[in-house]
Amino acid sequence: MIKEVITVILLVVGCFFFLAGTLGLLRFPDLFSRLHALTKADNLGLGFIAAGMAVYIASPWVAVKIFFIWLFTLLASSTSSYLIARFQKEQEQTKNRKE
Amino acid sequence: MDIIFIIVSVFLLLNIALGLIRVWRGPTIADRLLTTQLFGTTGMAILLVLTGYLEQLTLLNVAITFNVLAILLVIGLVQVWKKKKGESS
Amino acid sequence: MSVLIDILLAILVIYLALQSLLAPRLSQSVFLFFAFGLALALAWVRLGAVDVAITEAAIASGFLGVLFLDALRDFSPRSSEEQKNISTVQNSRSRNSVKSLLLPRLSLVLGLGLFLLIALEAVWNIPDGGGLAADAEKLLPQSGVEHPVTAVLINFRAYDTWLEIGVILLGLLAVFAVGKIQIYRKPIPVVDDILLRQVILFFTPVLFLFGAFLLYFGKTGPGGAFQAAVLWGAIGILLHLGGRPIFLLIPRWLGQLLLTLGLLFFLILGFLFIAGGATLFEYPPAYAGVLILIVETLAAISIAAALTAMFANLNQMKKEESNKIDSTN
Numbered sequence: 001m002i003k004e005v006i007t008v009i010l011l012v013v014g015c016f017f018f019l020a021g022t023l024g025l026l027r028f029p030d031l032f033s034r035l036h037a038l039t040k041a042d043n044l045g046l047g048f049i050a051a052g053m054a055v056y057i058a059s060p061w062v063a064v065k066i067f068f069i070w071l072f073t074l075l076a077s078s079t080s081s082y083l084i085a086r087f088q089k090e091q092e093q094t095k096n097r098k099e
Numbered sequence: 100m101d102i103i104f105i106i107v108s109v110f111l112l113l114n115i116a117l118g119l120i121r122v123w124r125g126p127t128i129a130d131r132l133l134t135t136q137l138f139g140t141t142g143m144a145i146l147l148v149l150t151g152y153l154e155q156l157t158l159l160n161v162a163i164t165f166n167v168l169a170i171l172l173v174i175g176l177v178q179v180w181k182k183k184k185g186e187s188s
Numbered sequence: 189m190s191v192l193i194d195i196l197l198a199i200l201v202i203y204l205a206l207q208s209l210l211a212p213r214l215s216q217s218v219f220l221f222f223a224f225g226l227a228l229a230l231a232w233v234r235l236g237a238v239d240v241a242i243t244e245a246a247i248a249s250g251f252l253g254v255l256f257l258d259a260l261r262d263f264s265p266r267s268s269e270e271q272k273n274i275s276t277v278q279n280s281r282s283r284n285s286v287k288s289l290l291l292p293r294l295s296l297v298l299g300l301g302l303f304l305l306i307a308l309e310a311v312w313n314i315p316d317g318g319g320l321a322a323d324a325e326k327l328l329p330q331s332g333v334e335h336p337v338t339a340v341l342i343n344f345r346a347y348d349t350w351l352e353i354g355v356i357l358l359g360l361l362a363v364f365a366v367g368k369i370q371i372y373r374k375p376i377p378v379v380d381d382i383l384l385r386q387v388i389l390f391f392t393p394v395l396f397l398f399g400a401f402l403l404y405f406g407k408t409g410p411g412g413a414f415q416a417a418v419l420w421g422a423i424g425i426l427l428h429l430g431g432r433p434i435f436l437l438i439p440r441w442l443g444q445l446l447l448t449l450g451l452l453f454f455l456i457l458g459f460l461f462i463a464g465g466a467t468l469f470e471y472p473p474a475y476a477g478v479l480i481l482i483v484e485t486l487a488a489i490s491i492a493a494a495l496t497a498m499f500a501n502l503n504q505m506k507k508e509e510s511n512k513i514d515s516t517n
Contacts, residue, residue, distance in 0.1 A: 004100055011107050011148070018141060022114045025121050025137060031129055038133055042140050049107075049144045056100075056151050065159050066147065072166045072394070073140060079387045080136060080173035087177045088129045105189050112196050112230075115223070119204075122219045123211075128260070131219040139249060142226045149233060152190075157410050158233060160402065161241045164419070165229075167395055168250035170387060171422055172222075175254035177384070178429040179261050179503065 003055060010052030017045035031088050035081045042077035046070060104152035111145045132176055139169045194234055200227045214263055218256045225249055238410035239337050242402070246418035251495055254425055258503050332476025338406045342413070342480045346469035349413075350454045353487055357451060360494045363501050378431035388430040395423045403488055407477070413484040417491035424496025433500055447497065450490030454483055 017040055024037025050070045054063040118134050118141075125131045146162040149155075204224035211217040225248025232241035324336055324344060331339035341349050379385050399419035406412030424434050435443045457479065458469040466472075471479050 007100075008103055011103065014144065015107055015110050018111060018114050018144065021137060022118050025118060025134060031127065031133070034130065034133055038137050041137055046140050046144050049147055053147045053151050057156075062156060062159070065163075069143065069147075069159070069162055069166050072163075073143065073169070075387070075390070076166070076170040076173075077136065077140070079383060080170060082383060083173050083177045084129050084133060087180070088127065090181070091127070091129075102189060105193060108193050109196060112193070112200065115226075116196075116200060119220075119223065122223065123216060125219075128215055131215060135219055135222045138223050138226050142230060145230060146233065149230075155238070157238050158241075160405070160411065161229065161233060161238060161245055163398060164242050164245040164415070165226075165249060167391065167398055167419070168246060168253075168422055170391055171250050171426060172253045172257065174384065174388065174426065174429050175257045178379070179254070179258050 003058065007052045007056040010048050010055065014045050014048030014052060017041055017048065021045060032085060035085055039077055039081055042073055046073055101152060104148050107148050108145050108152070111141050111148070115141050128176070128180075132172065135172065136169065139165050197227060197231050197234060201231050215260060218260050221256065222249065222253060225252070239412065239415070242410060242415045243418065246415055246422075250422045251418055251425070251499070254429075254499060255502065258499070330473045330476070332471065332473065332478075332480050333407045335406060335409055335411075337410070338412050338480070342483060343471065343476060346454070346458065349487075350451070350458065350469070353451050353454065353491060356491055356494050357447065360447070360498050360501075363498050385430065388426050392423050392426060395419050395426070399423075399488070403484055404481070406484065407481070413488045414491065416484075417488040418495065420488060420492035421495030421499075424492060425499050428496065428500050428503070435497060435500060443493070443497075446493040447490060450483075450487035453486045457483060 021037050021041025024040065025034050028034045028037055047070055050066045054066045057063070057066075115138055118137055121134045122131050125134065143162045143165050146158050146165070150158040150162075201224065204220055204227055208217045208220040208224050211220055225244060229241045229244040229248065232238075232244055324340055327344070328334070328336060328339055331343040333339050333343070379388075396419075399416040402411035402419065403413065403416035404411075406415075427434055438446075457471070461470055461472065462468065464472075
């Protein structure tokens with residue numbers, strides 16, 4: 001029983017962060033602030049949902065696998081944020097130079 | 100418990116549908132790529148939830164496939180489009 | 189209750205499929221197509237076809253992703269002046285070739301019509317009573333693997349799979365033909381950005397390991413040669429993007445060997461046991477498990493090499509094309 005309560009709480013918190021990420025992606029004015037919204041969903045949203053499912057399935061092997069999913073997502077999302085931001089900056093600089 | 104999983108999956112799917120607005124509108128290609136990254140993460144979350152709901156552990160492999168290939172698109176965009184700039188200047 | 193997920197997924201898949209065809213701008217359609225791939229993978233999961241879901245996830249978000257981004261670069265206007273040049277070149281081309289295109293178009297329409305008729309006839313004649321699923325289940329112990337999908341793909345219908353590997357190779361040949369076999373010149377400079385290089389260095393072994401895991405896991409569950417091949421092909425694409433084009437670094441004969449290895453070994457194996465009185469592509473049950481693993485590994489290497497070569501060619505070919513347009517004007 002207590003396991004299921006923890007799972008539900010973690011899933012709901014994860015959903016909240018996904019909603020926050022999506023709304024941020026829609027509402028923020030420019031790309032650099034949107035990156036900020038995306039990382040919330042990547043790190044915390046997926047993190048909480050992964051934690052919830054690891055608690056629910058309750059097998060050490062699966063928990064390790066889920067942990068690695070989260071870890072790779074952290075790596076990929078932080079790196080891709082940096083890469084996209086630098087890419088956008090370069091694009092804008094070349095555009096300004098042309099004008 | 101099942102009903103919670105269904106509600107969470109539907110909620111995350113609606114999130115994807117909401118994010119499509121940014122794909123339509125997004126002024127630059129980087130915005131659209133960003134949205135695709137968010138879709139990938141949301142898809143992974145849905146797959147994790149479905150793993151618990153369908154009690155089929157092989158679904159984790161689908162999630163890992165999305166996971167390890169997510170970076171490929173970003174590197175592809177950055178490297179492929181960077182060369183374009185070098186050519187035109 | 190779970191029908192709610194299915195309905196939502198179905199709406200999403202159909203909407204995205206339509207919109208990715210009808211979207212007014214090219215970049216919109218490309219990114220809607222990525223979302224479509226994701227929704228389709230989820231739909232396959234809901235249908236219980238995890239094998240297809242893994243393949244769809246790998247192809248749509250990995251291989252097709254970089255191919256589309258590469259194509260999108262070539263179709264996006266670099267500057268207004270160049271755009272004008274390209275459009276005039278295209279116009280003059282299309283004006284000259286209106287007449288010569290009539291025959292191919294007519295034959296295409298006729299061929300498609302014929303194909304549609306054959307497909308309709310095949311659907312009409314589907315045998316009822318579950319098809320061959322029961323027979324496949326019964327023969328599973330003899331196939332050497334425990335997962336029915338792998339057994340059907342590599343053992344029962346090996347002929348089919350062999351042709352599929354051939355089709356991928358044919359696709360590569362078509363890419364060669366379009367590129368006028370001007371391949372693998374001008375290597376990309378090695379990336380100097382330290383974070384990018386570290387990420388490529390980190391994900392290369394991860395992709396290799398997960399691909400190998402999927403390849404071996406195909407024996408007992410969803411996975412197998414094609415899924416592993418896409419992941420290994422992603423390694424080649426990553427290294428290419430990082431400035432290490434594999435086919436430039438290895439000798440030419442080794443590249444050709446890698447590309448044809450899977451097809452060749454599969455063919456030899458298929459004919460090998462005919463001498464012992466077996467039919468085409470029939471393996472002795474005692475060695476079937478080992479043989480299937482070897483075939484799958486070699487096929488995965490070949491397909492991965494073909495996917496890498498396709499991307500490398502398309503990525504470098506278009507550069508030549510745009511230079512040509514620049515010089516003619």
